[in-house]
Amino acid sequence: MQDLTLAGPALLGLALIIAMLLIVAVVMLVRAASGRTRARKADGGDTTMLSMALQEAVNKLKAQERQMAARAEASERLAGQIVEGLTSGMVVVDRDGAVQTLNPAARRILGLDADAGTGPMTDGFRQVPALAEVIGEALRTTAPIVRRTVTLDRGPRPAHLGVTVSHLTGADGEMQAVVCLFTDLTAVVELEERLRLKEALARLGELTAGLAHEFRNGLATIHGYGRLLDLDALPEPARTYVEGIRAETTALGEVVTNFLRFARPEQFAMAPVELRAIVTRAIDDLPGAADVTVCEGQFATVNGDDVLLRQAFSNLVRNSLEACAGGATTPAIVVRGAIEGNDVFVTVDDNGPGLIPAAVDRLFQPFATTKAAGTGLGLAIVQKVIVSHNGVVVAGANPAGGARFQVRLPIYSGS
Ligand SMILES: Nc1ncnc2c1ncn2[C@@H]1O[C@H](COP(=O)(O)OP(=O)(O)O)[C@@H](O)[C@H]1O
Ligand SMILES: [Mg+2]
Known part of the structure; x- marks a missing residue:
């Protein structure tokens, strides 16, 4: 019993030690297990954050890309609109x-x-x-x-x-x-050309009008004395000379009169006038023109001097008639009107021999003529009249053969 009594506390102590050791082991195990869970938890949080940040960056990049594409498209559209x-x-x-x-x-x-x-x-x-x-x-x-x-x-x-x-x-x-x-720049160049012509014509008028007057007076005197000489009382060779003086002074007098008529500053009687009526009148009044001339197409009202415009178209048709008369074919002249924008175009086509290349550059200059009895003033007057009406006249070839003259005039706008 004594032994039993001694062994009892010893066994109890041993059991207690084992129990304590077990508790420590359990505590350690629990700690170790909980430490592992915590680490795992921390690990999972980092990954989530990382992927969120990545997603955010990707979203931002995508938005930027969309913005840039929209901007590129807008600037391309703008560039296209500017070009168009x-x-x-x-x-x-x-x-x-x-x-x-x-x-x-x-x-x-x-x-x-x-x-x-x-x-x-x-x-x-x-x-x-x-x-x-x-x-x-x-x-x-x-x-x-x-x-x-x-x-x-x-x-x-x-x-x-x-x-x-x-x-x-x-x-x-x-x-x-x-x-x-x-x-x-066509309109600008034409305007410059018109202004230059107007100025040149005005200067020509001022410079030469006085001189031509003196000339005409002198010629009249010579012609007058020539007339006073009695041809019958003169010996034979002198008679021919006096006849020559009379003929030449008459011809020169005509040239000077024509030139004065061309060079003097015109007084325009501007009014809205029907261009078709003007062209028709010009053709009807020109001997031999009406039968061989066709007037067709669309005409308009222009602000102009009806006498001067008629003279301009008459000169063009007369030139066509004269050009055709020199050729072998029967004359066929076509005067065609056409409206384009704010302008009316009148084209005069003939079936004559066409313009002489060497004369083309000087056609509109006063006294430029290829005809034996030409004055060379017809086209100069046409140009002066048309330019004074803020128009343009150009010469060229009729595609069907012959010459083509084209007049462009601004249509009367009512103001
Ligand atoms: N329809 C035409 N066909 C061919 N040549 C032309 C025509 N119209 C004008 N010309 C040329 O232009 C020149 C100048 O004409 P213009 O000024 O009217 O003077 P002119 O008729 O007195 O010769 C003419 O001599 C001629 O050479
Ligand atoms: Mg002529």
Whole structure:
């Protein structure tokens, strides 16, 4: 019993120690387990944050991309609208000579169809070789071409363009294309020409009118004395001389009178007048014209002096008649009216021999004539009258043979 009593506390102590050890082990195990869970938890939080940040960055990038695309689209649209809406013509030609861009104003100014003008420049611009030549020059050189005036030969009314060509260079510094910008200067050039003519005519009138008067007075005196000489009382050779003096002074007197009529400053009686009536009257009043002349097309009312305008058209038809009279064919003259914008065009076509090339440059100058008995004042008067009416007259060839004269006058606008 004694042994039992001694062994009891010893066993109890051992059990207690084992229990404590177990508790410690359990506590340690629990701690270790909870530490692992915490670490795992922290690990999971980091990944989530990382993926959220990534998602956010991706979203931002996508928004930026969308913005940039919208901006690029807007600027492309704006550039397109600018090119389309430009009142100047714009042509972009790449370095291989292919037309890349051709805006509506370019088509309008160059008179190209909707589908013409693209592809190789040499094909598209066949109708306007002068422009193709300037662009070709720019493609061959590096210097820009600034404000060059190019004349397009288009029938009786040539077009004048103010052209500028500059180079488009790529990132490598190589020329990629040329940009050609041009404006239609025809109206400006014509206005300058008209002003110059008006001024020249006014100066001519002032300078020569006084001189011509003196001349006419002197001639009248010579002619008068010549008339006083009694031909029958003169010996034979002197008679011929006096006859010569009389004939020459008469002819010279006519030239001076005609010139004075041409050079003197006109007093215009301006009023709205029907151009068809004026043209018809001019034809009817000209002997031999009515039977061989056809008047057709559309005419308009112009603000003008009806006597002077009639004289101008009469001179044109008379020239046609005279030109045809020299030829072998029966005269056939066509006077055609046409309305274009704010202008009325009157074209006089004949079937005569056409203009003499050597005389073309001087046709409208006073005293320029190829006829033995011509005054050379007919067309000078036509030009003076038409220019004074703010119009233009040009000479050219009738595509059917013969000559073509075209008059353009502004239509009466009521104000
Ligand atoms: N219809 C025409 N056909 C051919 N030549 C023309 C015609 N009209 C004018 N010309 C040329 O223009 C020149 C000048 O004409 P104009 O001034 O009327 O003077 P003129 O008739 O007295 O010669 C003419 O001599 C002629 O050579
Ligand atoms: Mg004449």
